[in-house]
Amino acid sequence: MQRLGNGLAVLKMAYGSVGAIYGDLGTSPLYVFSTIFSSNSNPTHKEVYGSMSCIFWLFTGVVIFKYALIVLIFGPNDNEGGQIAIYSKIARTLKFGPKGVKIPGSREYAQELADNDDLLSLTRTNTNASNYSHGDSMPSQRIKSFLSKFTLALCFLGCSLVFSDGLLTPTTSVLSAISGIAVAVPSFEDKVMPVSCAVLIILFLSQRFGSGKLSLLFSPIVTVWLICLFVNGVICVAKFHPKIMKALNPYYAVQFLKDHGVDSFSSMMLCVTGCEAMFADVSHFGPLPIQLALCCFVYPCLMMCYFGQAAYLIKHPSGVSNVFYLSIPGHNGDAYYWFMFVMATLATIIASQALILGVFSILIQLITLDCFPRLKAIYTSEKHRGQIFIPVANWVLMVCVVLTTVGFKNSNNVTAAYGLGISIDFILTTTLITICMRYVYRINVIIPIVFMLGFGTLDALLIISGLRKVPNGAWFPLAMAGISFMFISFWRWCRSLKVNYDISFKKSVDELFVSSSTVKAIKEAVVVNLNSENSKKGYDGANDEESVASDPDIGTSGDQDNQFLEMKYYGNIIKIPRNNHVGIMYCTSSTTLTNRSYLPHLFEHLIHSFNSVPKIFILIEPRVSTLPFIEEEDSYRLQEIAGVPGFYRCIVRSGFMRQTLLTKKLLRSLLLSISEIEELQNVYGTNDVMDDSNHFTIPVVHLFERDYVSSKEFDSEDVEEESRAMRIAKLPWKVLRRWLINYLFAPLNGISNNSTMDFLLPHKNEERNQEILYVGNRISI
Incomplete structure (x- = not known):
């Protein structure tokens, strides 16, 4: 029964993927033949056979063999797709990647988080051990350094190309469908663009409902659409030219390419647009459902439709300009024609869905790798964590797509610019999969080489053929991809500068305080020295503790009933008074809780500014769990910081479907789990941290990190050593660097941190005995 249930679940997901993913591939028949023969009003029989054979073998090779049977098997990482998923697998295996970032890993890691083992990750610098065993040889450091930069650049470029593709795909599909009205009603020609x-x-307004709910609406439409394509194809083949099935012979494809050259690829490749979105959307449904839907349903329906259109062109070569609508069985303007028009319009709307979901999926992965500002993400399904909605990205993409539609005006202009970016995306995926095969799966080097030579050559031919489109509009997606690539690279560069600053100024507990662990280490060192140097004099070490305790440079934090905390300051030890408050500091810096022994660099400035330390001090880090919901009483994990009494680390976990607010109930439960709270209760003469009116009886201060980031001023000594010509040459870069960091990165970084921390704010900051302070210092990067 369990297997039956799992099988039904897979079939249900496969059905859902039809609506959410295959709209782009499913609407390609609207414009493929029209684009291939755009300059030929009457294609010959030989050309129709050749073009049909090229479409069949190109679709089969790229969509079925490359993506369905190879990329969807070797590419996904932690059930995520896209080039960034392949990069994550490579980076995790070879142990490189963005500094200060935990790279998502295996299912075991996800299960570990789901099993409430978050505290273990406080000391984890990588989410998964390398796949290499002791018997395997790791690549040399030089190769790893090259692969680190090379694969990250490919990843950024691939993501940027998908973003630019997200502008053209909705524009092409919707304009092509709406233009079908003009075939039957020519006066509608001027209204195609505004209606589109x-x-x-x-379509963009409906994204808020989530891909799961939209697929319930879209899947029946796309399913009916594909069935209609299949039926139309069968009727056309049987009615016009049954011998068109001979085009399955690759001989016709070879002859067509021989006669028309490699340039013909730029038009034929429109039949495979949607592959990258299919791979990027894998997190929404999983690889197996996507493969089943493609191979068992989508593929045969589309191929039969293309064969039907080719059969129609054999008899009516002059109808190539709008072969899809003209080949619909019946007569133009009858009921079935308008039914197909309505289905085409709905299908093209849905075709844009795959690209939108792909953009959401890629953005959330970039955010996870700290390569994009932390945009707010809304999870729309309890069962599938990959189904998300990113409001800011949705609205920005909507505006850009509408402006693109207004700019291109009709589908012919768009298809003239369409395809080059997708071709470049193909070869990036091929390259990354080749590296993944070799270094992640350790496949014999011959197989990755054959894969790269085979599909890489095909991808290169598609790129070469697409270059001729640059003057006709293909410059637009390349320009958009370039802007996106520069922004992602810029953000990662600035974040790396910020992380390097955090790392260089981070302080351990032993570096800041004279803690019990420090005293223990010094005692052990003194004992060793006494035993080794004075053993001949008869010392047995019995008075070692007394000698250590009498050392004026060594102290403990337990003097005077813990009213003072001994802190190291420029080689001296100063006593910081402890007040009878509770301090809660919310951490956003990348290195704050990556190791249990380190504290935020801001903490030292905070103590020197206020010259006191709360009796109880808690460092809190927010995290989103792999579980959809977490009960409030199970949402936090508390851990004492060894060596400093009253200091704690706490992870506040939030289910991805519901953010955990730091409510009064949760805060009360957190404080009552701390042993030192009884001392504060005695000070304020209360038996609880809250009274009957739900007001705190103990002062609580909430501290939020708000660092001010600015561009680093160049050292005057370094400037003096440079020649005048060198200073003049570097001046534009210095000005640009200062402007980018101060006026672009700094505001975005502040907004990004706010979106992360907002859900932890108490409900009412004006409540008695609760204060909220924003503390920070200037960070020059």
Whole structure:
């Protein structure tokens, strides 16, 4: 029964993927043949056979063999897709990646988090051990250094190309469908563009409902659409030219390419647009459901439709300009024609869905790797964590798509610019999969080489053929991809500067305080020295503790009833008074809780500014769990910081479907779990941390990190050593660097941190005995 249930679940997900993923591939028949023969009003029989054979073998090779059977098997990482998923697998295996970032890993890691083992990750610098065993030889350091930069650059470029593709795919699909009205009603020609814009706006507004709910609506539509394509194809083949099935012979494809050259690839490759979105959307449904839906349903329906259109062109070569609508069985303007028009319009709207979901999926992965600002993500499904909605990205993408539609005006202009970016994306995926095969799965080097030579050559031919589109509009997606690539690279560069600053100024507990662990270490060192140097004099070490305790440079934090905390300051030990408050500091710096022995660099400045330390001090880090919901009483994990009494670390976990607010109930439970709270209760003469009116009886201060980031001023000594010509040459870069960091990165970084911390704010900051302070210092990077 369990296997039956799992099988039904897979089939249900496969059905859902039809609506959410295959809209782009499913609407390609609207414009493929029209684009291939755009300059030929009457294609010959030989050309129709050749083009059909090329479409069949290109689709089969790229979509079925490359993506469905190879990329979807070797590419996904932690059930995520896209080039960034492949990069994450490579980086995790070879132990490189963005500094200060935990790279998502195996299912065991996800299960570990789900099993409430979050505290273990406080000391984890990598989410998964390398796949290499002791018997395997790791690549040399030089190769690893090259692969680290090379794969990250490919990853950023691939993501950028998907973003630019997200502008053209909705534009192409919707314009092509709406233009079908003009075939039957020529007077509608001028209204195609505004109606398309309205349709696209409605599509983006519906994203808030989530891919799961949309797939319930979209899947029946796309399923009916594909069945209609199959039926139309069968009727056309049987009615017009049954011998068109001979185009399955690759001989016709070879002859067509021989006669028309490699340039013909730029038009034929429109039949495979949507592959990258299919891979990027794998987190929404999983690889197996996508493969089943593609191979068992989508593929045969589309191929039969293409064969039907080719059969129609054999008999009516002059109808190539709008072969899809003209080949619909019946007569133009009858009921079935308008039914197909409505289905085409709905299918093209849905075609944009795959790209939108792909953009969401890629963005959340970039955010996880700290390569993009932390945009707010809303999870829309309890069962599938990959189904998300990113409001800011949705609205920005909507505006850009509408402006693109207005700019291109009709589908012919868009298809003239469409394809080059996708071709470049293909070869990036091929390269990353080749590296993944070799270094992650350790496949014999011959197989990755054959894979790269085979599909890489095909991808290169697609790129070469697409270059001729640059003057006709293909510059637009390349320009958009370039802007996106520069922004992602810029953000990662600035974040790396910020992380390096955090690392360089981080302080351990032993570096800041004279803690019990420090005293223990010094005692052990003194005992060793006494035993080794004075053993001949008869010392037995009995008075070692007394000698250590009498050392004026060594102290403990337990003097005077813990009213003072001994802190190291520029080689001296100063006593910091402890007040009878509770301090809660919310941490956002990348290195704050990556190791149990380190404290935020801001903490030292905080103590020197206020010249006191709360009796109880808690460092809190927010995390999103792999579970959809977490009960409030199970949402935090508390851990004492060894050596400093009253200091704690706490992870506040939030289910991805519901953010955990730091409510009064949760805060009360957290404080009552701390042993030192009884001392404060005695000071304020209360038996509880809250009274009957739900007001705190003990003062609680909430501290939020708000660092001010600015561009580093160059050292005057270094400037003096440079020649005048060198200073003049570097001046534009210095000005640009200062402007980018001060006026672009700094505001975005502040907004990014706010979106992370907002859900931890108490409900009412004006409540008695609760204060909220924003503390920070200037960080020059």
